[in-house]
Structures are given as structure tokens and as C-alpha cells.
Amino acid sequence: MRTHGWSGTAPVDDAEAVERILAAARRAIDRSGSDFSIAEVARDLGVTRQTVYRYFPSAEALSTATAIAQTTHFLDILAEHVSKIRDPATAVVEGIAYTLERLPHEKYLNLLLTPGRASAFSAGVTSDTALAFGRSILQRFAVDWAAAGISDLDELVEHMLRIVQSFVIDPGRPPRRGAELRTYLTTWVAPALDPR
Incomplete structure (x- = not known):
């Protein structure tokens, strides 16, 4: 040997x-x-x-x-943060906003999503790995996705990742934070969660 x-x-x-x-x-x-x-x-x-x-x-x-192997800690924090939210649109808005706000404080998540690595993230935002990661996030939410009429979590994950990607690549001038970020996401992202 x-x-x-x-x-x-x-x-x-x-x-x-x-x-x-x-x-x-x-x-x-x-x-x-x-x-x-x-x-x-x-x-x-x-x-x-x-x-x-x-x-x-x-x-x-x-x-x-x-980075993906080390993000369990963040997933636990995010799941706890949205644990009382049952409304799908509110949960998605808060999940995106909270992720963007925590990004500077989460070393391994930061490796995946920082603006300096945006080209790597851009290329893989819809990869099987990214979609699996996103599904694992949504499955920790307190939302009953099926009861809400959302049967294709992959498409929802893709939409959420594309929104996060957009904010990572260009956070805006000045970047939206707090209530302003949530209002923007509620206006433009939440309607996508309305049952068809």
C-alpha cells in the first residue's frame, strides 16, 4: 500500500x-x-x-x-429569522433582504456572492448546485409551498437567485437597506408569488 x-x-x-x-x-x-x-x-x-x-x-x-459546505450555519440563522412567516411573498422578500444584509458578516456565503466574485456567481447562478442550495433554503422556511400553489420550487429558487445576483452585481446608488429594500422587494418581487 x-x-x-x-x-x-x-x-x-x-x-x-x-x-x-x-x-x-x-x-x-x-x-x-x-x-x-x-x-x-x-x-x-x-x-x-x-x-x-x-x-x-x-x-x-x-x-x-x-463555501457551500460551510453555509449550514447561515441556513440555520435564516430559517430561524423567517420561522414565523407563513405568507410565501413575505417569506421570500424577507429571505432575500436578510441574505443581502447578512452577506458582509457571513464569510463563506460571502465567498459565493461578493461583488468581487460576481463573474463566478453569475456563471453559476442557475447551476444544479445553486438550485439545490436554494431549494434547501426554501425547505427550511415555515411556508407550506404546495398549499400556497407553488409547486415548482426550482423556478422560485431561480427567480430568487437572479434577484440576489442582481443586487450583488449592482447594489444600487445608494444601496437600498432595511425598510427601503423590503418595500422595493415587496413592490417588484412579491407579486411573482401570487397564485396563478
Whole structure:
């Protein structure tokens, strides 16, 4: 059995390898921020860069996977924040507004959505990963989506992600916050939640 690489302890399977790479990326992000390198992650693991690239084709892909893996904390906070809201339109408006307001305070969510990374976010806003992430957010809301006549959560998630994307890319001049942001979203986003 080969023992070089992986600091002498090879992973038992690909799932463990991915888990270790994500943990090393998390440590690198904690040390270096979003400008970490694949080489830094490889050194931490005791492997070559090619080994990391075998699982993640770029630093961008690794950064995104790490951020998504670490957003459970934010999802819990968001779910608690909207836990008493049963109206779909109000929940969506508050979910979008709260996400935009928390963005500067949530390191890993920030990796996914910051304006400096807008091109990466733009390219993947409707990816399967983004849609799955969004669905996991909506499923934590206290809204009975089916009873509200909303059967296609993927389309709702796509709409919400496109709204968030728009505000991330161009927050406005000056950026809307608080009640002003919620009023804007209630006027222009909430009507999309009316049953057809």
C-alpha cells in the first residue's frame, strides 16, 4: 500500500478525499481569505496540486464547494429569522433582504456572492448546485409551498437567485437597506408569488 502523499494516511475512498480537501481549503480560507491557492491546500494535505485538481478543476470550484459546505450555519440563522412567516411573498422578500444584509458578516456565503466574485456567481447562478442550495433554503422556511400553489420550487429558487445576483452585481446608488429594500422587494418581487 502506498503511504506517501496525504501525509502518510491515504483516504479510504473519494468521498473521504473530498472531505479532507474541503477541510484543508477551509483552513486555507481562514488563513488567506478568498485568495488561497491550490498549492496551499496541497501542501496542507501532503499531496501534489494534481491530486487536488483531480477532485476540483480549479481554485474557483474548490472555493465554491467549500463555501457551500460551510453555509449550514447561515441556513440555520435564516430559517430561524423567517420561522414565523407563513405568507410565501413575505417569506421570500424577507429571505432575500436578510441574505443581502447578512452577506458582509457571513464569510463563506460571502465567498459565493461578493461583488468581487460576481463573474463566478453569475456563471453559476442557475447551476444544479445553486438550485439545490436554494431549494434547501426554501425547505427550511415555515411556508407550506404546495398549499400556497407553488409547486415548482426550482423556478422560485431561480427567480430568487437572479434577484440576489442582481443586487450583488449592482447594489444600487445608494444601496437600498432595511425598510427601503423590503418595500422595493415587496413592490417588484412579491407579486411573482401570487397564485396563478
